[in-house]
Amino acid sequence: MRCNRLFALSVLTLALNQTVFAADQTTLPEITVTAPKIEQADSLDSKRIDSNDTASLLADVPGVSLYTNGGASSLPAIHGMNDDRVKVQVDGMQITSACANHMNPSLSYISSSNVSSTSVIAGLTPVSRGGDSIAGTISVSSAPPIFATNGETMHTAGSVGAAYRSINSGSSLSAAASVASSVVSLGYAGSVDKASSYKDGKGNLVRDTLYETRNNQLTLGIKGDGSTFVVKAGQQSIPYQGYVNQYMDMVGNDANYLNADYRSGYAWGKLDARIYWQDTKHTMGFFTSEKPGTMPMNTHGKDVGYDLHTELDLSQQNILRLGNEYHSFKLDDWWPAVPMSMMMGPNTYENINNGKRDRFSLFAELETRLDTQWTSLLGIRNDRVKTDTGTVQDYGCGMMCMADATAAATFNAHSRAKSDSNIDLTALARYEADQGSTYEFGYSRKTRSPNLYERYSWGQGGMAMAMIGWFGDANGYVGNIDLRPEIANTLSATARWNDSTRKDWEFAVTPYYTNVKDYIGVNRIGTSMSGTANLQFVNHDARIYGLDISSKAAVWENSYGIGQVKGVLGWTHGTRTDTGGSLYHTMPLNARLSLEQVVSEWTNKIELQLVGKKSNVDQLRNEPTTSGYSLVNFHTDYQLKTVRLDLGVTNLFNRLYSLPLGGVDIADWNANGNVGLPGAVAGAGRSVNAGITVKF
Ligand SMILES: [Cu+2]
Secondary structure, rough: OOHHHHHHHHHHHHOOOOOOHHEEEOOOOOOOOOOOEOOOOHHHHHHHOOOOOOOHHHHEEEEEEEEOOOOOOOOEEEOOOOOEEEEEEEOOOOOOOOOOOOOOOOHOOOOHHHHOOEEEEEOOHHHHHOOOOOOOOEEEOOOOOOOOOOOOOOOOEEEEEEEEEHHEEEEEEEEEEEEEEOEEEEEEEEEEEEEOEEEOOOOOOOOOOOEEEEEEEEEEEEEEEEEEEEEEEEEEEEEOOOOOOOEEEEEEEEEEEEEEEEEEEOOOOEEEEEEEEEEEEEEEEEOOOOOOOOOOOOEEEEEEEEEEEEEEEEEOOOOEEEEEEEEEEEEEEEOOOOOOOOOOOOEEEEEEEEEEEEEEEEEEEEEEOOOOOOOEEEEEEEEEEEEEOOOOOOOOOHHHHHHHHHHHHHHHHHOOEEEEEEEEHHHEEEEEEEEEEEEEEEEEEEEEEHHHHHOOOOOOOOHHOOOOOOOOOOEEEOOOOOOEEEEEEEEEEEEEEEOOOOOEEEEEEEEEEEEEEEEEEEEEEEEEOOOOOEEEEEEEEEEEEEEEEEEEEEEEEEEEEEEEEEEEEEEEEEEOOOOEEEEEOOOOOOEEEEEEEEOOEEEEEEEEEOOEEEEOOOOOOOOOOOOOOOEEEEEEEEOOOOOEEEEEEEOOOOOOEEOOOOOEEEHHHHHHHOOOOOEEEEEOOEEEEEEEEEEO
């Protein structure tokens, strides 16, 4: 049975790594778990040309929606819960967004051209894959190293790719190369992506959506007898990225990382040990006439951590997983004085001074094959999260800074060290009734401790508050030292029906219900001079429920190739329990329907995307409603032996629409004299996208 599992796993690994190195994957002893997990196998290549935003690769995964942010930095949400509520791992690393606006979320640290596999666990997460998150887990990986096989003394592989998008004159260039013996492998992957601001369906410029990113990664792999050791080292530089829905822009994000992973199989089971380090220097300011301003803000974040996971084969029926993880995040966030400014000086504004967030985790999980039909998974996990920060100071401008000066004095006098001990539980069962139907259901309790900005942002002056917040809503935020961790209790089930060969059709439905105790939401503490809200993070309970549906069916198989229809539907409803008010940015009813044709090397796909009206909005945050819309996208690709050509048109009928999770258009609001409140951000108009990839 173990052999079968390993075989299935290696097939999956092979299928997932469709990039340059597909032919020569080494089979890593990866640790897997039973859970409703969605892996993307075949479609990553075709998605890459439509956007350079790595998060966009997940846009059609059931249960996932995206808060749009900078052009390369969307924030994924699962079942209405966004950002830090989702555990996002890049090559197994936990990278914290070191920015008060979360301009640099985890997925922005890997270019979409370098993604070789993705996996999403929405809702019920096994404790071995969760911790310090309540929504679910997203894992994105670059290609594993390749090794020479079949008596080759040396194996070399490489690829170059280019893509162009008409709507923002966007271009992506990528290159990868590797050289390997049967024991040692050395690889490089790099990319440069650049785009101007895009235009909406009416041809109007959506200001401040331009960006440029550069990513480089080196991979060293060493293969032993039943083990692999992989080190990935990388460097990112984003010289500029505009944020249409934030007051500030990114004028520099320079990051370096080192990530070492050792995996080994033994007679008793498997071991996976990882250690990683990541350092980000993030600078905000202004760089474009599309959203002018003056004010510097600097952030320095550092993540260090390790994961030790083992899998013990106790018997034919029982697998025990034990794990220990440590993650430490250090943060400094300071705003240098602006010379000659009346309000921004003479001192440096210390927003987060020597902030620390340390997490130490232990988990145990038992997977039991009860009989040929029933499998159970039981897990318990403890995360001890400690946060602290040093004393702070305001700009020191006297009377004009009085609100901040008073707040700084109060903050400095308050004890700031906090320690949370969080218990997570998961109980899942899977019943394979027959070849054609599988049922999974269960319960989970998951906990997330507040992030440093939620606990320790302290400024109470209008400008200081407006600088905090990753919601793209133009509102100001104040932290709250006494915030408690949020605890989500989720009940969910997935029923999946398919034909006995699993080739002709499949239909899956996942209802879910989550009650979040101490959900970190907001209270309104005032209104700014421009009419936006001033909000403070507080705990209040929330309730989220909804439904994901996915299906596919073969339509024909004849001289016109293979035809298949696919559909995905998502519906979520989220409210604050006490007031009944809607939770912010809940994706309205949405669906995607596609018809795909595969004729030998050709793949053609036409997709209809339907999004309902967003009328359930968070009044506290002045969230705008958005109208429903439908978009048609077209894609075709042709795969020759070593050359792949992609051509696509997104928003074929050039529809004008507002992004339901795009926040508000601050750039446009500024340009028009800040009259009234800012409106929703328009989505991109028709874009013709083309790409070519050559392997050698
Ligand atoms: Cu930032």
